[in-house]
Every structure is written in structure tokens, then in C-alpha cells.
Amino acid sequence: MKATLSTALLFTCLAGSAQAITVPSDGTDGALTPTSDIVIDLSLATNATWDTPNSGNAGNGVYDSEQWAVVFKYTSVDIPEDVTVSFANHPTKAPVVWLVEGDVTISGTLDLTGDDGTTDSIGRLTPTKAGPGGFRGGAFGPEGNGFGYGPGGAGTASKGTYGQTYGNPQIIPLIGGSGGGMDGFYNLTGGGGGGAILIATPGTITIDGLINADGGGSPSDGSRRNNGSGGAIRLIADEVAGIGSLSAVSPGNSDGYGRLRIEANTLDTGIQLAPDTVAIAPLEFPIIWPASDAPKVIVTSIDGAAAPSDPESPLQASADVSIENNGPVQVALQTVDFPISGVVQVRVVHKYGAASWVDATYVSGDFSSAVWVANITFSPGFSAVQARATVP
Structure with missing residues (x-):
């Protein structure tokens, strides 16, 4: 904006x-x-x-x-x-x-x-x-x-x-x-x-x-x-x-x-x-x-592990989601009241490294509820994940 x-x-x-x-x-x-x-x-x-x-x-x-x-x-x-x-x-x-x-x-x-x-x-x-x-x-x-x-x-x-x-x-x-x-x-x-x-x-x-x-x-x-x-x-x-x-x-x-x-x-x-x-x-x-019908985007799971609905992202001693995978993993997202022609992205920030925006791909659903997936390879250690949905 x-x-x-x-x-x-x-x-x-x-x-x-x-x-x-x-x-x-x-x-x-x-x-x-x-x-x-x-x-x-x-x-x-x-x-x-x-x-x-x-x-x-x-x-x-x-x-x-x-x-x-x-x-x-x-x-x-x-x-x-x-x-x-x-x-x-x-x-x-x-x-x-x-x-x-x-x-x-x-x-x-x-x-x-x-x-x-x-x-x-x-x-x-x-x-x-x-x-x-x-x-x-x-x-x-x-x-x-x-x-x-x-x-x-x-x-x-x-x-x-x-x-x-x-x-x-x-x-x-x-x-x-x-x-x-x-x-x-x-x-x-x-x-x-x-x-x-x-x-x-x-x-x-x-x-x-x-x-x-x-x-x-x-x-x-x-x-x-x-x-x-x-x-x-x-x-x-x-x-x-x-x-x-x-x-x-x-x-x-x-x-x-x-x-x-x-x-x-x-x-x-x-x-x-x-x-x-x-x-x-x-x-x-x-x-x-x-508003109750305002657009939303939610991270639902990472590498098959359910993401909490109210994450804390402690980045020290514990994590909202723990994964054991050195290769690409799927980050699944849900949009609500959002057009499937829009853009969904995930920002990944490594605690001691760089950050990047990764585009998610539309999988299924419609304006009221849709599923998207981003493929991400996480560096060892702690990372924070944040989702963003925008309409061009």
C-alpha cells in the first residue's frame, strides 16, 4: 500500500x-x-x-x-x-x-x-x-x-x-x-x-x-x-x-x-x-x-504437521512446528473470502540468515475457501513463516 x-x-x-x-x-x-x-x-x-x-x-x-x-x-x-x-x-x-x-x-x-x-x-x-x-x-x-x-x-x-x-x-x-x-x-x-x-x-x-x-x-x-x-x-x-x-x-x-x-x-x-x-x-x-467476511490467509500445515491457530514463534528453545526434513517441504495455506486470481506468498526468515518471499500455488477451492501450497526448503535451525495474500 x-x-x-x-x-x-x-x-x-x-x-x-x-x-x-x-x-x-x-x-x-x-x-x-x-x-x-x-x-x-x-x-x-x-x-x-x-x-x-x-x-x-x-x-x-x-x-x-x-x-x-x-x-x-x-x-x-x-x-x-x-x-x-x-x-x-x-x-x-x-x-x-x-x-x-x-x-x-x-x-x-x-x-x-x-x-x-x-x-x-x-x-x-x-x-x-x-x-x-x-x-x-x-x-x-x-x-x-x-x-x-x-x-x-x-x-x-x-x-x-x-x-x-x-x-x-x-x-x-x-x-x-x-x-x-x-x-x-x-x-x-x-x-x-x-x-x-x-x-x-x-x-x-x-x-x-x-x-x-x-x-x-x-x-x-x-x-x-x-x-x-x-x-x-x-x-x-x-x-x-x-x-x-x-x-x-x-x-x-x-x-x-x-x-x-x-x-x-x-x-x-x-x-x-x-x-x-x-x-x-x-x-x-x-x-x-x-469485518467477519474480510479476506484471510492462514498457514494450516508445514510438512504435514498442523500449524497452531494462534502461533507464538518463540525462535528459541521451542517451536510452533518441528520438522525433520532437509529437502523441500510443503507449506499448506487456506484463503477465506479471497479471489483465487489473487497472489498468495509466504515470507520465510531464518533466525541467522536471509529472508525470502515464496509464491504459493493455487490447488483447489473457490472464493469462499481455497487451498494453496508453497514448496520451501528450510535451513537448519529456527525460521519464522508469515503468509500474505494480495490482489494485483
Whole structure:
């Protein structure tokens, strides 16, 4: 997808033209009102559908595997000045959704950044962590330099990409930035991609601080050439006010932009936006999730072994699927509500090596459900597999 064209002009709807916004929140996660820095551990979320009341696990959210998101239903949010709220990732690296009954105030920092690259000899063995909903940066091991993860994951010594490579301006589904590639010249792992968050309220979101979904950088490398890309921030409110900042970029670069989307009747011009965007009038019932008939592509098996419906891709000590085959194997995929004239591809990233896109071949089925197969020879060790379906 091409990056959204934007303009420095921000509009305000005429008084009386706005309609009330309905946000589906029951408030069972209570109020988020930290008084000091906190890290929200997304692995503590209840496994359930997103609209399940969460009073029994209040404050920890609900993980909906079908929507691939950790959802918090707050009564209100107030992050004071000099307080930072950050996240420990869910095992699936899912993004974050806040559905809020009342107002949201962010005077401090809401941090969804990817981790910076590292030269640490132990840390280089593991892909760099991304923000929630983002993708990891390339690692370094005995077999060589790893590429970044995600649809826009970068090659060695290259920056991850997002806005010009995948996703859409609506940020539906919610998805973060891709990782940078390992830089062998500087012995730096690739920066992790920025995370992704949706905040929705029928009231006001006041930002006098910072919402940061930047990709991870390379602080010891002046060229910053292997940063992760920016993630995604989507805000839905009657009004977005304040003099703070939203940022979803690759630090220190003129590219590697993520995505911002603001659905509000008014947007203060004092808020700093990177990348630039404009306000879009919100719907009475905002679209939170992809439609039930939205196109899907799913990896169903690898070399005959069933793929999990909710993979974690740990890339260390365990695997979602284990195979023992040095030759070509079949990766089977299913498309749903997708034309068989489209293109289905698989991206394979070796933990300590290169990545490649492999075209899948249509086998059988129709628009409602079809089977595709890609023939892939995996290198020994860990690899990550990701599917993509596009219509030319």
C-alpha cells in the first residue's frame, strides 16, 4: 500500500454537526491511574473474546486470539506528568486496544517503542524485541546475520518499512512496524518495530505528553541504518486535545514511517504528529475490528504437521512446528473470502540468515475457501513463516 498523503491543515467540524460516539466498553478493567512508572504485562490477560466482562481479572485485559489483540475496557485513563506506562509483550506479540468509558488524559508517556539494537554478545543471539503488535529485529549467530521480521522486515544493515509496504490507512487490522536487519559491520542487531495501539472513548483524549510507537534505533551507530520501522497509533474520540506528541517513525531517519489515524470531531493544532495526518470524522459506531467476511490467509500445515491457530514463534528453545526434513517441504495455506486470481506468498526468515518471499500455488477451492501450497526448503535451525495474500 502507498503511504497516505497528508497535509499540514487540520480541520475542526462545525459545532452541532458531531454525533455521539458509542464505544463498546463495560469498564470492568477499572480506571488506569498510575502514580509512578508501570509496565503492563500483557501475558496476564484473560483468554476470551474481547467483549467478555473482565471483573475477575480487572486491570489485566482480555486476549482475543481471533482478533489478535489484548483488549482493556477501562472506566477512565489518567497518566500523570513524569509517569511512563509501557508494556511487556504477550507471547503472541499482539497489539493493544483500550476501550474507555470516560476521558483519557496522557500527560506523561505511553511507550510502545521497539527495543534498540544491541552489540551485546549474548543479546545478539536473540531477535530484538518489538513493541506490542510489532515485529522483531534481526539477530546475529554462528550462521550469520538475520533479517528483520514482519511484512516489511529489512535485510542486513537496512531499516524496516511499514507505510509503503503493508497495512492500510484505516489501520484495520491493527498492526505494528517491522524490524531492521542485523548490521554485521557494526555488530548491531536490528531495531525492533514500533508497537500498535487503538484508544477509543466517546469523550476527550487529552495528550500533553507523548504516545510513542517508534521503531528501535541503533544508538551507537551514527548512520542508524538498521532501525525498526514506526508502528501504529489509532485514536477515536469526540475531541483530541492538548499540546503533546504522537510519534510512529523510525528514529533519526526520513523514512521508516508508521501510521497515525485520528477519528475525532476536533483535533487541536498544538499536537505534534509524526508522520503527519488529518482528523477524520468518527462514526457513531466506530469500526474496531475487521469485518467477519474480510479476506484471510492462514498457514494450516508445514510438512504435514498442523500449524497452531494462534502461533507464538518463540525462535528459541521451542517451536510452533518441528520438522525433520532437509529437502523441500510443503507449506499448506487456506484463503477465506479471497479471489483465487489473487497472489498468495509466504515470507520465510531464518533466525541467522536471509529472508525470502515464496509464491504459493493455487490447488483447489473457490472464493469462499481455497487451498494453496508453497514448496520451501528450510535451513537448519529456527525460521519464522508469515503468509500474505494480495490482489494485483
